[in-house]
Every structure is written in structure tokens, then in C-alpha cells.
């Protein structure tokens with residue numbers, strides 16, 4: 581099966597104030613990342629396998645709250661051999677799942693909250709309404725409060741210094757990605773390009789921030805690998821931040 585091997589990646593040195601950050605997304609040929617409300621239907625089984633291979637490298641797997649609400653999220657690998665690879669590298673069998681939320685309006689019946697086979701952490705803005713905060717504190721998941729307006733930077737520093745995390749895998753969505761690019765904190769960009777057109781003026785692309793970068797501010801990347809798959813008509817892209 582023509583595909584890259586994402587289980588052994590050279591990700592470079594870990595920064596002092598945050599983990600290495602890699603983002604993984606699947607998009608249509610016209611750059612859209614959502615079909616009928618979720619990402620389902622954009623990627624093949626090979627794409628899903630690559631997503632799991634990327635998780636082999638990660639200490640933490642982060643989603644924004646919007647993705648947890650739309651699709652549900654977990655940190656599972658779904659493959660004993662991949663889990664064994666992590667253990668061989670001195671990591672726990674599964675990474676820790678993480679969600680970042682400002683509102684605290686999260687679906688508490690989802691796997692993220694109910695599963696017992698992986699750890700999970702909620703980073704919650706201290707601007708969240710008290711009722712939502714109380715409901716989250718009543719779950720079994722640890723809640724880390726982060727200050728209003730500085731949620732991302734404080735979360736990343738907490739991951740690095742308090743959790744000792746070296747690698748954070750971000751699996752979207754577009755709003756969370758935009759905050760990371762605004763902070764210029766994306767080191768690796770993985771994207772599967774799927775052979776479909778979604779269209780729609782308001783259909784989300786992979787990065788949906790409040791503002792666009794100017795020419796001077798463009799975040800620039802260098803190609804690491806581009807692997808075409810004739811069976812699925814997908815292309816698997818890996819870029820690293822150009823400094």
C-alpha cells in the first residue's frame with residue numbers, strides 16, 4: 581500500500597516553553613475540511629491509519645471543543661502493534677487526549693469523558709460560566725483552568741512544564757489551528773489531500789482565524805515529504821516550519 585511511515589519521525593528539538601507541535605488534517609481538493617458537519621467522508625482508511633501512526637509520536641492529542649462537539653475525539657491507536665511501538669519508545673500505551681474550551685459547553689456523554697482506556701485533560705478558560713465549570717469538575721477528567729485571553733500560551737506552557745510533554749499532536753479544528761498559527765507555534769503540518777470537491781462559500785478550510793495574515797506575516801513551510809497513493813487518489817503531505 582503506497583503510504584509514508586509516520587511512526588518514526590525526526591521532529592527536531594523540543595522548545596523550552598512548549599512541546600513540539602504537529603497539526604494533522606484531511607482536506608478536499610478545494611481545501612475544505614468539513615462535509616455535512618464533520619470530517620467524515622474526506623479521508624480513506626489509509627488516511628485514518630496515518631492519523632494513528634502520528635499518534636505514536638505524541639504525548640498529547642489535542643482537539644478544540646468544536647471538534648469534540650461535532651465528531652467526538654479520543655487518543656486511541658486501535659492497533660496493538662502501534663501501541664507496542666510507543667511502549668518500546670518508553671511512552672505510555674496511549675497518548676493523553678486533550679480538549680481546549682472557552683465556554684466549557686462540552687458533551688459529557690462522549691467517549692472523551694466516558695472512556696477508561698486513555699487519560700484525558702480539559703483545559704478550560706476561567707471565563708467559562710460557573711455552571712459549565714461545575715459540570716466539568718463533576719466528571720472524572722482533570723480540569724486545568726487557564727486565564728481568559730491567554731488560554732493557548734498558558735496551556736502550552738503547562739503541557740511542557742507540568743506534564744513534561746515533548747510532542748503535542750493537534751487534530752483540529754480550524755479555529756484551534758488558527759490560534760496556533762497566530763502564536764506561530766506550528767512546527768509540522770500533515771495534510772491528506774482527498775480526491776473530492778466539497779464547495780460551499782461558508783465551508784471551513786483548515787485554518788479559520790478572525791483575521792488573515794499579511795504578506796509579511798505569512799507562515800512559511802518547507803516540504804518534508806509528499807506521497808501519492810494511486811489506490812485512493814490521495815496525497816499525503818508533510819511540511820515543517822521554515823525558519
Ligand SMILES: NC(=O)c1ccc[n+]([C@@H]2O[C@H](COP(=O)([O-])OP(=O)(O)OC[C@H]3O[C@@H](n4cnc5c(N)ncnc54)[C@H](OP(=O)(O)O)[C@@H]3O)[C@@H](O)[C@H]2O)c1
Nearest residue numbers: 605606613618619644645646647682683731752753755756
Ligand atoms: N478535516 C479535518 O481534518 C478536521 C479536523 C478537525 C475538525 N474538523 C471539523 O472542524 C469543525 C470544527 O471546527 P471549529 O473550528 O469550529 O472547532 P475547533 O477548533 O475544534 O474548536 C473551536 C473551539 O475550541 C475552543 N478554543 C479554540 N482555541 C481556543 C483558545 N485559544 N482559547 C480558548 N478556547 C479555544 C473554543 O471552545 P468553546 O467553543 O467551547 O468556547 C472554540 O470555540 C467540525 O466540523 C469538525 O468535524 C475537521
